[in-house]
Amino acid sequence: MKLYFSPLACSMATRISLYEAGATAELIEVEPSDAAYARVNPLGQVPALVRDDGSLLTENAAILQYVADRFPEANLAPRDAEGRTRLQQWLSFIGTELHKVVFGVLVDKEAPPEAKKYAVEKAQRRLDWLAAHVEGRDTLLDRFSVADAYLLTVLNWSVVTPIDLKKWPAIERYVGKMRARPSVAKAMGEEMTLYARRQA
Amino acid sequence: MKLYFSPLACSMATRISLYEAGATAELIEVEPSDAAYARVNPLGQVPALVRDDGSLLTENAAILQYVADRFPEANLAPRDAEGRTRLQQWLSFIGTELHKVVFGVLVDKEAPPEAKKYAVEKAQRRLDWLAAHVEGRDTLLDRFSVADAYLLTVLNWSVVTPIDLKKWPAIERYVGKMRARPSVAKAMGEEMTLYARRQA
Numbered sequence: 001m002k003l004y005f006s007p008l009a010c011s012m013a014t015r016i017s018l019y020e021a022g023a024t025a026e027l028i029e030v031e032p033s034d035a036a037y038a039r040v041n042p043l044g045q046v047p048a049l050v051r052d053d054g055s056l057l058t059e060n061a062a063i064l065q066y067v068a069d070r071f072p073e074a075n076l077a078p079r080d081a082e083g084r085t086r087l088q089q090w091l092s093f094i095g096t097e098l099h100k101v102v103f104g105v106l107v108d109k110e111a112p113p114e115a116k117k118y119a120v121e122k123a124q125r126r127l128d129w130l131a132a133h134v135e136g137r138d139t140l141l142d143r144f145s146v147a148d149a150y151l152l153t154v155l156n157w158s159v160v161t162p163i164d165l166k167k168w169p170a171i172e173r174y175v176g177k178m179r180a181r182p183s184v185a186k187a188m189g190e191e192m193t194l195y196a197r198r199q200a
Numbered sequence: 201m202k203l204y205f206s207p208l209a210c211s212m213a214t215r216i217s218l219y220e221a222g223a224t225a226e227l228i229e230v231e232p233s234d235a236a237y238a239r240v241n242p243l244g245q246v247p248a249l250v251r252d253d254g255s256l257l258t259e260n261a262a263i264l265q266y267v268a269d270r271f272p273e274a275n276l277a278p279r280d281a282e283g284r285t286r287l288q289q290w291l292s293f294i295g296t297e298l299h300k301v302v303f304g305v306l307v308d309k310e311a312p313p314e315a316k317k318y319a320v321e322k323a324q325r326r327l328d329w330l331a332a333h334v335e336g337r338d339t340l341l342d343r344f345s346v347a348d349a350y351l352l353t354v355l356n357w358s359v360v361t362p363i364d365l366k367k368w369p370a371i372e373r374y375v376g377k378m379r380a381r382p383s384v385a386k387a388m389g390e391e392m393t394l395y396a397r398r399q400a
Binding site for chain 2: 042043044057058059060061062065066069081085086088089091092093095096097099100101104111112113114116118119125126128129132185
C-alpha cells in the first residue's frame with residue numbers, strides 16, 4: 001500500500017490507524033495542489049491510498065474503514081452491524097460537519113474572510129453536540145476506532161483558527177487523552193516535523 | 201421507523217431508498233431550524249431516523265447504509281467488501297465535496313455572497329471528476345445504490361444555484377436517467393408538492 005499524505009492534513013488519520021495496526025505502508029508526502037499530484041488523484045486531495053492491486057481509493061471514510069477491515073486484529077472498527085452503523089455516523093459527522101463545514105474552511109488560506117466567519121458561526125452547535133457525547137468518555141465508541149483518529153486530526157487544526165476548544169472542556173480533555181496515545185503521539189511528532197520543515 | 205424530513209432536503213435520498221425497497225416508514229415533515237425539532241435532533245438537521253427500538257440515527261451516509269442493510273432484498277448496497285468500500289467512497293464524496301463544500305452553501309439563504317462565490321469556485325474540479333465517472337453510466341456502481349439516491353438529491357439543488365449542469369452533459373444525462381426511475385419520480389413529485397405548499 002502507498003499512502004499519499006500532506007503533513008497534518010486529514011491524511012494523518014490513516015497514518016495513526018496504520019500505527020495502531022502495526023502495519024507498514026509506503027508514505028508519500030505530496031503537495032495536494034501540485035499538478036503532478038493531480039495525476040495520482042484528479043481531485044487534488046489527500047489521503048489517497050494505492051492498494052496492493054494498484055487501485056486507488058480516496059475519501060477518508062472509505063480509506064479508514066478499508067484499513068480497519070484490512071487489519072481486523074487491531075479492532076479499529078466495530079464488526080457488529082450496530083457498531084458499524086454508529087462508526088459510519090461518526091465518520092460522516094466528522095467529515096461533513098466538522099471537517100468540511102467548519103475547520104476545512106478555517107485552515108484554507110484561500111477562503112475569503114466572510115466564508116471563515118460563516119464557518120465559525122456553524123461551529124458552536126456542532127461542538128456543543130460533540131462535547132455532550134465525549135463528556136466522560138475517552139473514545140467516540142466503546143473503544144478506540146478510526147473515527148477517533150479522524151476526529152483528533154481535525155480538532156488539532158483548531159490551534160490556527162478562532163475556535164478555542166477551552167470553551168468545551170470535555171472536548172479539550174478528549175483531545176488531551178487522545179494525544180497521549182502512542183500511535184497519535186508518534187504520528188503527530190513526525191508530521192509536525194515535516195510541516196515545520198515545509199514552512200521553513 | 202420514523203423518518204424526519206424536510207421537502208427536497210437531503211433526507212429525500214432516504215425516501216427514495218425506502219421506495220426502492222418497497223418499505224414503509226412514518227414520514228414526518230419538519231422545519232429543521234425549529235426549536236421543537238432540536239428536541240429530536242440537537243443538530244437541527246435532517247434526515248433523522250428513529251428506529252424501531254427508539255434509537256436515533258443521523259447522517260446520510262449512516263442512515264442510507266442502515267436502510268440498505270435493513271432491506272437486503274432490494275440490493276441498495278453492495279454486500280461484498282470491495283463494493284461496500286466503493287459505496288462508502290461515493291457516499292463520502294457526495295456528502296463532503298458536493299453537499300457540504302458546494303451545494304449546501306449555495307442553497308443556504310444565510311450564507312454570505314463571498315461564501316457562495318467560494319463554493320462556486322470549488323464546483324468545477326469536483327463536477328469534472330464526477331462527469332468523468334458517470335460518462336456512459338446510468339449508476340455510480342454497477343447497479344442502482346443508495347449513493348445514486350443521495351447524488352440525485354444533491355444535484356437537483358443545482359437549479360437554484362449558479363451551477364448549470366449543462367456544462368457537464370454526462371452528469372445531465374445521468375440526472376435525466378435517474379429522474380425517470382419510478383422511486384425517484386414518486387419521491388420528487390411528492391416532495392415538490394410539499395415544498396411548493398411551504399413556499400406559498
